[in-house]
Amino acid sequence: MTQVDLEEETIERLDALREDDESYDELVNELINIYEAGEMSLHHAGEEL
Numbered sequence: 377m378t379q380v381d382l383e384e385e386t387i388e389r390l391d392a393l394r395e396d397d398e399s400y401d402e403l404v405n406e407l408i409n410i411y412e413a414g415e416m417s418l419h420h421a422g423e424e425l
Contacts, residue, residue: 382390394403 390400390403393407394400
């Protein structure tokens with residue numbers, strides 16, 4: 377499995393976003409999904425013009 381080193385500030389920001397016993401892996405996957413959904417929305421919005 378890939379290991380990523382994070383700065384303390386980044387860990388604090390992630391901790392502030394975590395809910396209950398949510399793992400960092402679950403949180404990061406959720407953030408990636410949100411980012412990708414936003415990307416797709418912007419891409420499709422450009423096609424409608």
